[in-house]
Amino acid sequence: MSMKPRRTTARRTGRRAARPARRPIRPVPSAVPPAVNHPEPYVSVIIPAMNEEQTIEAVIAGARGVHSRCEVIVIVNGSADRTAELARSCGADVIWYEQPLGHDAGRSVGAAAAKGEVLLFTDGDLVIPAAKLQPFVTAVSGGADLALNDYSGPVRSRLPHPVVLSKHVLNLLLGRPDLKGCSLTAVPHAISRRALEVLGSGLLSRPPLAHAQAVLNGLAVTAVHHVPVGRMNAVRRKASGSDPLQEIILRDHLDAAALVLEHRGGRAGFGDGTRRREWVR
16 A cells, blocks of 8 residues: 555645635724713713704714713703614713703703713714813813813904804903903813802803803813814704894803903903093093
């Protein structure tokens, strides 16, 4: 019996025998934040939402990545779609109202329910990755009481928007021209537990007033990170030519200016400069 190895087809033809295919190396998945609220949250993410079923899941996913100890609170108000159902499926605490609460009222409701040391505010229609939200949390963790979006709005147009102008004027009255048009009006922003205790949750539904009160009370207010929400916000057509939301925001800024004058006097603490009032008759 011959002991020679049997020639295979591959050896006869000079080709190498086919090797078994190697299994592709699968990348190790990165840690994914659990889709559940932490029982002892350090960060509370507050998200008012109205008919945002197209974006709410992505918004919550971004929010969950800001801290390992995070709770997400979604204030669903006046919605006729699946916003509440989808938010619950993502592990968020959902506070539901059948009727609309009104502009920014959801912030007050969410803040009153929040348990974290840092309260981060965003909106149900703004899909923002965790990397762009974390600077606000980091700033408050480092000592800031109000960590604002470093967004002043479009200011280079010949006729700036009235809301943009009102933000700049309010910061000038407050003696904070460094803030330009930054304010609590724009999300995302974060506040400390200390700021919540000083301002109260109710005042957060009127952001210009809360912003002014924070500065007047000596809280640490700073603009920390730029998120261009002007380009991200969907344009919503108005039923008529007027913009009732604009009127609400302008009225809140007027009330905030009145608050500054009440605390600092008729000239908001500014001197007369070179004026000689005794010459006026």
